[in-house]
Amino acid sequence: MRRAALVSPVRTPVGAFGGALRPLPAHDLAAEVVQAVVARSGIDPSRIDDVGFAQSYANSEAPCIGRWAALHAGLPVEVPGFQTDRRCGGGLQSVVTAAMMVQTGAADVVLAGGVESMSGIEHYTTGARWGSKSGGLALHDRLDRGRERAQPRERFGPISGMVETAENLAVQYDITREDADAFAARSHQRAARAWESGAFDAEVVPIEVPRRRSAPVCFDMDEGIRPDSTPETLARLRAIRPGGTVTAGNSSQQNDAAAACLVVAEDKLGELGLEPMGFLHSWTVTGCDPATMGIGPVPAVAKLFDRTGFTFDDLDLIEVNEAFACQVLAVLKGWGLKHDDVADRLNVNGSGISLGHPIGATGVRILTTVLHELRRREGRYALETMCIGGGQGMAALIEAA
Helix, strand or coil, X not given: CCCEEEEEEEECCCEECCCCCCCCCHHHHHHHHHHHHHHHHCCCHHHCCEEEEECCCCCCCXXXXXXXXXXXXXXXXXXXXXXXXXXECHHHHHHHHHHHHHHCCCCCEEEEEEEEEHHHCCEECCCCCCCCCCCCCCCEEHHHXXXXXXXXXXHHCCCCCHHHHHHHHHXXXXXXXXXXXXXXXXXXXXXXXXXXXXXXXXXXXXXXXCCCCCCCEEECCCCCCCCCCCHHHHCCCCCCCCCCCCCCCCECCEEEEEEEEEEEEHHHHHHHCCCCCEEEEEEEEEECCHHHHHHCHHHHHHHHHHHHCCCHHHCCEEEECCCEHHHHHHHHHHHCCCHHHHCCCECECECCCCCCECHHHHHXXXXXXXXXXXXXXXXXXXXXXXXXXXXXXXXXXXXXX
16 A cells, blocks of 8 residues: 655644634635645645545535635646544544545645635524525524534533533643643743744745735744743633633633645655655544543543554644643653653644644644644654544544654
8 A cells, every 4th residue: 555645744834713714704715725835845746646625614605615715725627625624623634535535546736725704704694595484593603603513412412612621631631720730831931932943934834914904924833822822821711710720721612724745646746746744654543422522532542552553652643622721631651651741743833733733734733733743853753632512533543754
């Protein structure tokens, strides 16, 4: 079976909710990274066999966003496209799906990515098409509704949303508010240091953002990082649930961003003149109780290690997407790891709390950052993991080229 090479991974800067990228819809963000991948790799666009993009909050403004983005970016009309959705794991799933396509010979080159414009997610109603005999029509916030409806209530009972699942883990794994705030502050400080050191320069594609009455502005830096965050400042924030651990300061943000890369059959790299940054070594996905969805990386990694024979000692970098600080700390306990023992390898440039969590884009954003960091460190293996709303966990081993 052919190995799946990862080529020219890039991402946009991550925009804050309602922030700098709010004027750009998801399809514009996706087209930006498609064009950047083609330009940086130098590939002939006609050699791209397919374009796959994840989007968790899809709508009919750009249906099948992989195809939409390919056309919007100016790729030949003969290049098809598709869309994936595994909620928080959707971006990583787009890369995995692309890898399976090239490994099995169904394609030689697939452009895989993820995108989310959470600022542009709409309100909607399910009762307007056939009318209402009396009373008003309810408008649902698709963001909140997606979290509430992440699992069938008939089977699992009501779960108010992702915050409840994080608080469940905080209780189950005895995670304190102080520990969560300390972890969140560290995330912001690491992300700030990464920008200051130039660690993100090679992976980020600046975006021109249009403005109504003036020239476009260049957006070139992640917007949600708060370098002055400390455990003391975060301790002043009110818990979302009375007596709880989760606050706005130790949770992931809502964001706008896109990320993408080429997934190429190893035996085609020379012919196409492409240089890989890494390879998708292996991956797994598994289910868990929706009420504790944040623990998903624990069974996913157990499954991955069982299949591959890897252990944590084999890894140069470990990424756990920071849905919530208490969730990451619970995952570490579930793995039997102490934070201090892996701190120099864990989320070394920040993650969802500091860099943000644009749902469909996050998996590819993490992959992009990991590949660039492996090259800087001259490391060999990285582990990327995602917890997934509705009760799933995903894990992938990335090998440097």
